[in-house]
Amino acid sequence: MANTTDIIYGLYNDEEDLIRAVKEAKSAHLEIMDVYTPFPVHGLDPVLGLSESRLHIAGFVYGMLGTLTAFLGMTWIFTKDWPIIFGGKPHWSVPAFIPITFELTVLFASIGMVVTFYIINGLGPGVVNPTIDLRITDDKFCIAFDKKEVDTSKVESFLRSSGASEVHSKTI
Amino acid sequence: MSGHVSPIREPLVQGHKTYHDITEDLCAPTERKPGTGWVIGFILSITLLGFGLFCIAWTVWHGIGTWNLNRTIGWGWDITNFVWWIGIGHAGTLISAILLLFRQKWRTGVNRAAEAMTIFAVICAALFPGIHVGRAWVVFYFFPYPNTRGPLWPNFNSPLLWDLFAISTYFTVSLLFWYTGLVPDFATVRDRAKGMRRKIYNVLSFGWTGSAKHWQRWEALCLVLAGIATPLVLSVHTIVSFDFATSVIPGWHTTIFPPYFVAGAIFSGFAMVLTLMIVTRKLFNLQNYITIGHIESMNKIILVTGTIVGVAYLTELFIAWYSGYVYEQFAFFNRATGPYWWSYFGMMFCNVISPQLFWSRKMRRSVFVTFLISIFINIGMWFERFVIIATTLARDYLPSSWSYYSPTWVEMGIFLGTIGIFFTLYLLFARVAPVVAIAEVKSILKTAGDQYTGPNAIHHHHDHADHGHHEEVLSIASEGMADDDGHLQVVSGTAANQATETMVGQKDDLRKLEGIGPKMEEALNGGGVYTFAELADAQIDNLKQMLIDAGQNPDINDPTSWPQQAALARDGKWDDLQDLQDRLDGGRIV
Numbered sequence: 001m002a003n004t005t006d007i008i009y010g011l012y013n014d015e016e017d018l019i020r021a022v023k024e025a026k027s028a029h030l031e032i033m034d035v036y037t038p039f040p041v042h043g044l045d046p047v048l049g050l051s052e053s054r055l056h057i058a059g060f061v062y063g064m065l066g067t068l069t070a071f072l073g074m075t076w077i078f079t080k081d082w083p084i085i086f087g088g089k090p091h092w093s094v095p096a097f098i099p100i101t102f103e104l105t106v107l108f109a110s111i112g113m114v115v116t117f118y119i120i121n122g123l124g125p126g127v128v129n130p131t132i133d134l135r136i137t138d139d140k141f142c143i144a145f146d147k148k149e150v151d152t153s154k155v156e157s158f159l160r161s162s163g164a165s166e167v168h169s170k171t172i
Numbered sequence: 173m174s175g176h177v178s179p180i181r182e183p184l185v186q187g188h189k190t191y192h193d194i195t196e197d198l199c200a201p202t203e204r205k206p207g208t209g210w211v212i213g214f215i216l217s218i219t220l221l222g223f224g225l226f227c228i229a230w231t232v233w234h235g236i237g238t239w240n241l242n243r244t245i246g247w248g249w250d251i252t253n254f255v256w257w258i259g260i261g262h263a264g265t266l267i268s269a270i271l272l273l274f275r276q277k278w279r280t281g282v283n284r285a286a287e288a289m290t291i292f293a294v295i296c297a298a299l300f301p302g303i304h305v306g307r308a309w310v311v312f313y314f315f316p317y318p319n320t321r322g323p324l325w326p327n328f329n330s331p332l333l334w335d336l337f338a339i340s341t342y343f344t345v346s347l348l349f350w351y352t353g354l355v356p357d358f359a360t361v362r363d364r365a366k367g368m369r370r371k372i373y374n375v376l377s378f379g380w381t382g383s384a385k386h387w388q389r390w391e392a393l394c395l396v397l398a399g400i401a402t403p404l405v406l407s408v409h410t411i412v413s414f415d416f417a418t419s420v421i422p423g424w425h426t427t428i429f430p431p432y433f434v435a436g437a438i439f440s441g442f443a444m445v446l447t448l449m450i451v452t453r454k455l456f457n458l459q460n461y462i463t464i465g466h467i468e469s470m471n472k473i474i475l476v477t478g479t480i481v482g483v484a485y486l487t488e489l490f491i492a493w494y495s496g497y498v499y500e501q502f503a504f505f506n507r508a509t510g511p512y513w514w515s516y517f518g519m520m521f522c523n524v525i526s527p528q529l530f531w532s533r534k535m536r537r538s539v540f541v542t543f544l545i546s547i548f549i550n551i552g553m554w555f556e557r558f559v560i561i562a563t564t565l566a567r568d569y570l571p572s573s574w575s576y577y578s579p580t581w582v583e584m585g586i587f588l589g590t591i592g593i594f595f596t597l598y599l600l601f602a603r604v605a606p607v608v609a610i611a612e613v614k615s616i617l618k619t620a621g622d623q624y625t626g627p628n629a630i631h632h633h634h635d636h637a638d639h640g641h642h643e644e645v646l647s648i649a650s651e652g653m654a655d656d657d658g659h660l661q662v663v664s665g666t667a668a669n670q671a672t673e674t675m676v677g678q679k680d681d682l683r684k685l686e687g688i689g690p691k692m693e694e695a696l697n698g699g700g701v702y703t704f705a706e707l708a709d710a711q712i713d714n715l716k717q718m719l720i721d722a723g724q725n726p727d728i729n730d731p732t733s734w735p736q737q738a739a740l741a742r743d744g745k746w747d748d749l750q751d752l753q754d755r756l757d758g759g760r761i762v
Binding site: 015018034035036037038039040041042044045048050052053055056059063073074077078081082084086087089091093096097100102103104106107109110111113114117118120121122123125126127128129132134135136137138139144161 | 330337364379386404615
């Protein structure tokens with residue numbers, strides 16, 4: 001691989017140990033590269049200083065796009081492109097447009113958000129991300145440090161003292 | 173943190189699992205060779221599927237004249253099956269979306285399989301409108317796209333077209349929701365796999381790493397998808413009901429249809445989820461994850477929606493009578509007493525009467541009864557659609573056009589074929605993907621599993637209605653301690669470690685303290701307090717709760733002085749304890 005990173009990481013057995021350790025690392029001003037967990041750990045985000053995801057704002061924009069596409073599309077088709085009278089109703093029969101407008105709003109918002117989610121996370125079919133430890137998706141909670149950013153010996157002693165069950169170095 | 177869980181709730185994950193155990197148990201079905209049950213099921217399903225495909229090919233080749241539809245009865249088994257499958261497809265999104273919004277933690281045990289079921293049911297449903305149009309090869313005319321026929325557009329005012337949009341949207345959103353939930357679990361399988369399997373699962377898992385930021389976005393995504401899928405799931409069957417309700421056929425032209433169809437859809441969906449879950453938990457040995465508690469929760473929903481459906485049936489009858497409209501009155505009279513009376517009574521018995529058994533807790537918690545009733549409901553809901561469609565059409569305005577309809581072997585074959593498609597896909601899914609959401613079950617293990625570590629931790633381990641579990645509690649407690657994982661704290665908010673060391677295998681005679689007799693000691697042991705040290709560190713409120721749990725009155729047996737006494741006993745200050753007890757009146761501070 002072209003870009004490799006030397007990392008040092010500690011594995012914890014429990015999410016509460018993890019949160020405590022992240023707090024300690026923050027107060028010791030150790031630059032955490034990333035934290036990896038087998039499931040979403042509640043209460044980790046604020047401790048880690050992650051700002052709230054703005055994915056829902058993107059979802060709203062995509063949804064609006066769907067609303068407009070459906071409503072303006074049907075309006076154009078039925079009033080300009082090919083006006084037909086159905087059952088004596090007006091060409092621009094707004095109530096009848098509501099169901100499809102709603103469905104396309106949901107469709108656009110969902111597809112847009114999911115695609116955005118994978119793109120910003122750098123995930124997708126065929127993506128191979130370096131594996132730090134195989135047990136992270138099983139039962140280990142991992143705090144990883146980039147060796148370039150931190151004092152390795154300091155981090156190592158921190159990991160050991162904060163209750164990590166294992167400490168390893170690796171190049172990813 | 174994810175909120176409070178009442179300590180009296182039944183644990184959703186049983187068997188004292190660790191995170192690793194969960195991974196092992198839930199990945200196992202994808203890793204070992206399939207069992208005999210699976211193989212037999214798969215052969216049966218794929219045979220049905222093959223026969224179904226043959227019948228579909230027969231229909232396309234010879235035309236829908238091979239079906240017994242006639243000029244009067246234009247919709248028969250085809251649309252009955254369509255509505256039936258779509259209804260079944262409602263439970264998945266209901267479980268994953270609505271129950272997520274309501275923070276119902278029991279959804280984690282069943283959501284994955286229910287979502288998969290939704291997707292497969294919608295595939296089966298979508299087949300029918302596709303082939304019942306006759307010329308299936310031009311079915312893409314449904315879609316509005318710039319074409320060389322004018323361009324001629326579909327009629328956007330038609331409920332049949334709304335249906336196309338509703339179902340394709342529903343399918344897409346369910347698929348995205350389901351797959352996004354699967355990605356982290358595929359990563360779990362990937363990290364255990366070797367060789368070719370590892371490569372395959374790496375593609376399936378999209379390179380998931382488990383980074384904290386990814387999880388945060390994943391949760392945000394799931395929450396918003398749930399938020400928009402909730403009105404979506406309600407809209408889909410509403411629109412399906414519009415296919416009927418916007419017509420001018422007596423018996424269809426009613427405003428009650430949307431809510432009645434939605435309730436019926438949830439009802440039939442849950443019945444199918446139960447049918448599948450009961451088989452799945454047995455086949456893959458998942459009784460600790462899909463517990464009796466899960467089954468009971470679903471049975472409660474069955475009872476509610478089944479009763480709503482029953483009320484809707486009766487309301488229809490009442491309104492038909494009350495409207496004074498003879499055609500409407502005849503339509504309903506004909507349903508109950510006409511040539512298809514048997515399907516009406518089948519529907520009434522299966523949908524309205526049979527679920528009433530679930531008023532009894534014993535029935536709700538019986539796997540056998542639940543399975544039987546879920547099958548009844550699957551049949552009953554099929555009858556309901558048949559009653560609405562065929563019975564109504566068979567007796568329309570002109571007696572000269574009245575007709576009778578029974579399906580040909582081709583129509584029956586296609587229906588059996590969709591059952592084959594459904595189970596083939598489900599069985600394949602259960603082999604390839606974890607049928608229970610691994611990451612989500614892990615995330616509730618400590619808040620709602622039997623390793624609950626919140627306030628009143630130890631209380632969670634037993635059913636309070638039952639006083640016979642104290643020994644079990646002790647064994648759970650010492651097991652937790654032996655793990656040394658910190659998974660289990662004896663009394664929360666206390667010096668757990670100290671308590672831990674003294675606890676294993678040690679038990680003080682708590683009756684040395686004033687106010688504590690054999691009954692009280694039993695109550696404390698039941699709450700996980702065995703030693704003076706533990707009692708000294710306990711909170712008064714926790715102690716009172718333990719007494720209440722053991723059926724004692726904390727006002728009569730006031731524990732306020734107990735920790736103080738216990739502290740002296742722990743430190744061996746027996747003289748001071750004697751002095752204190754002299755000042756107490758029956759253990760009370762006076």
